[in-house]
Amino acid sequence: MADESTTATPDETTETPLGAASGADSGADSGTGSGAEAETYSPQVDVASLQAFLDGRYADVRDLVRGNLVSHADVLVDAEAMSRDDFRDQVRDVVVDLASTGQTGLGLPEAYGGGGDVGASVAAFETLAFGDLSVLTKVGVQFGLFGGAILQLGTEKHHERWMADIVAGRLLGSFAMTERGHGSDVAAVETVARFDPETDEFVVTTPNDAARKDYIGNAARHGELAVVFAQLEVAGERHGVHAVVVPLRVDGELAPGVRIEDSGDKLGLHGVDNGQIWFDDVRVPRENLLDRFASVSADGVYSSPIESRGRRFFTMLGTLVQGRVSVGGAGINAAKVALTIAIRYADRRRQFDSPREGEEQLLLDYGMHQRRLLPLLARTYALHFAQEVLVDDLHRVFSADPDHPDAGGLARQLLESRAAGTKALGTWHATRTIQECREACGGAGYMSRNRFAALKADTDVFTTFEGDNHVLLQLVAKGLLTDYSSEFEEMDQFGMVRFVAGLAVETVLEKTNVHKLLERIKDVLPGGSSDEWDQEAGLLDPNYQLAMLRFREEHMIGGVARRIQGRVRNGEHPGEVLSRVQDHVMATARAHVERLVLEAFVDKLATMPEGDDKVALNLLCDLHALSTIEADRAWFMEHGRLTVQRSKAITAEVNALCRKVRPIAVDLVDAFGVPKEVLRAEELIG
The missing domain is CATH 1.10.540.10 (Acyl-CoA dehydrogenase/oxidase, N-terminal domain)
Structure with a gap:
């Protein structure tokens, strides 16, 4: 195999000195100094203390x-x-x-x-x-x-x-929801659980091959029971999707009427026995219906405390949000593993001549290498704190007394939306970060013994685990555009289009908290409420950074609403309208979640005691915020929120922040607390 270890160029991008480029927007805003002083200042990170702060x-x-x-x-x-x-x-x-x-x-x-x-x-x-x-x-x-x-x-x-x-762990089981013909559209699954009053049993049937349960974990080898999601049929009437517990194996052998095939080789996760399942009129006792939200009596009467079929379905799925929260957090932590390996490697691997004669330069000293890895490190910290907020919300909602406001529908809907958005951004971030870290380790990163092969293969499915990320962002957008109205749970995407089309754009914006947040935050910026606030504030002022993301979110919400309304009023079918505006819907949802992520970082810093650890995280927060703005600079320039000069100043500031983070980068990844024994990668990190 050719040597792929050459990963950096000895020529750094030409940059304007920090002081000259930024002026009032220099590091002085974050208390880290400016000009030459800022270039040489480096906080001393207490790794153990910072790990304790992250572990919470x-x-x-x-x-x-x-x-x-x-x-x-x-x-x-x-x-x-x-x-x-x-x-x-x-x-x-x-x-x-x-x-x-x-x-x-x-x-x-x-x-x-x-x-x-x-x-x-x-x-x-x-x-x-x-x-x-x-x-x-x-x-x-x-x-x-x-x-x-x-x-x-x-x-x-x-x-x-x-x-x-x-x-x-004595009873292993499966979660049989996904079907061959209905991936994310759970409401349309075709497996049927028909009640037979003569035997007091449900008869679970796979009516056609498209209705087979697909990719089901624990099914191919170890599962004994499965929670099967099926259309519940009582006395000839369908009542929507419900969950029934069905035996898969009895004494190690397939249960009568159950057929299982191994799903075959996968890209990764080779230790998980995924299988596809067919049910040929499998009979289970009536008591096997999981009946928290609906029940069937012995004489065949269906009843539910939730009258609306749509609300009952979404309530049922809402109780399973913990899986989505968990997968997002797992993706973020997998990114921490990749960064720990890549940054530690870059701090010991030398390549090309250094400013010191006769000595090669460390990879992490190259500006391009810093640009590749350190903004990803900053984003990982930001997502860590966003995940922490989400887990606190999950714990509060699921621990609340049923009569407590936190147990209500709106709290759960907000939780589900935040979980969907954080999972999408967290798992996409893992995919991007692991790939960048693999490349940053050159040919050594391609060797399976150095973890990247497994990390890449095993996390790839996270972007579709617990919901395809694109579908999840549409759920986020639906909540933004409808303000979780009373019809939210029963509203499909077409219903969302009709709902938004019936409102004034001003009403849509007024319903969003972003509108109010932006007005409040303008009051504390140098430009006040004038249109110049975004040109006068310091680049490292968190109020400025938050205001930029809030402006983008609010503007996108209004833009999507106008597009929907214009097309509906021109007579277009809601399905066609949705297809035409889908890219704007996705961008709006992403902008919303990125604003939440930055807010979580800023809010967490406010709880941190003064000291070098806080200075270090302030650098990361600034790097994350300005990298996020820089990544979408075209949008901000198109909408009059960045001048060419200020856009260049942001790029110079990001470069400067990378240089400030570089001396403490190893400490920052060590604070993740990844045990060396699971990093492997001995040839990379020693």
Whole structure:
């Protein structure tokens, strides 16, 4: 194989000196100095203290998982050395062993051996992403999806029957939602669960090949039960999608009427036994219906406390939001692994002549290498804090008393929207970051022993796990444009178009908090409420950075509303309208989530005690904010919020911030706390 280790050019991009380029927009705004002083100033990071700050309230949980990762570090080697079936069995054994430590059942009820803490459960799952991702996925299927569905959709009789065995890892199961012909469109699944009053059973049937359950984890080899999502039919009437527990195996053999085939080789996650399932009139007791939101009596009467079929469906799916939160967090943590390897490598690998005669220069000293890795590091920190906000929201909503306002529909809808958006940005960030880090390590990064092969292959599916990211961003946009109106849960995308078309644009904007936030923040900027606020504020003023992202979001919301209204009033069908504005819808949702991410970073910094660690994170926050603005500079210039001169000043400031972060970059990745034993990559990081 040709040597691919040449990863940097000895020629840096020509830059205007910081002081000359930025003037009043220099580092003085963040308290880090300006000009030559700013170029030489470097905070001293306390790695242990910063790790504790990042670990937060669940530091003990994260340390438990780190210890377990070290104990099972050999599984990373087994993934390459074992046959597929042997490795799948090895992953199962690791998962069962992890269950014995208590880390996998933290989100399940204490009464059955769990921890009863949803936030702790997500923290454990995120941290598990430092290690083998087949183990992570198997844990997610078993305890998050399968166990979570029985917990959230079932009632006490189901919990008493199965939960203790699930928590202990004695009963392995599957979450059978996705069908061949209906990926993200869960409401349209075709599997049928028909009630037979003569036998007091449900008959579960796969009516055609498009209705087979596809890519189901734990199905091909280990699953004994499955939570199956099917159209519930009682006395000839369909009541929409409900969940029924169906046996897959009895004493190790396929249950009567169940057919399972292995899904075959995958791009990654070779330790997970994905399978496709057909049900040939499989009979299960009526009690196997998970009946928290709907039940069927022995005499065949269907009832539900939620009258609306659409609201009942979305309420059911809303209880499963923890999986989406967990996958997003796992993606962010996988990016931390890649950055830890790449930045540590760049701090020890020398290449080409350095300013010191006879000595080659470290990769991380090159401006281009800093540009490749350090904005990704800053974004990883930003997403970490955004994920922390999301997990706090999840814990609050799921821990709330049913009569508490936080348990209500709006709180859940806001949670679902934030979870969808954070998952999309977090998993896309993982894909981008892992690829960039692989390239930054040259040919050595291509060797499987250095982790990148597994990281790339195993995280690739995260962008479609728990919902395709593009579909998730459309969910975010629907909430923005409709303000989670009372019809929100029953509103499909066409309904959203009709809803927005019936409002004035000013009404759409007035319904958004962004409109009010932007007006408030202008009051604290140098330009006040004038149109010059964005030209007069310092580049490193967080109020300016937030105002820019809020302006973009508000403008995009208004723009999408105008496009929808104009096309509907011209007589276009809602489906055609949606297709024509879909790119604007996606951009609006992304802008909204990027604003939330930056707000989370700024708010977190406000809670941090003064000191060098805070100075370091201020540098990262500035780097993240200005990199985000720079990445969309064309939009800001098109809409009059960046002049050419100021755009150039932002680029110069990003370069300067990279130089300031460079001396502490290794400390910043060490604070992630990725155990060296799971990094592997000995030839890269020593």
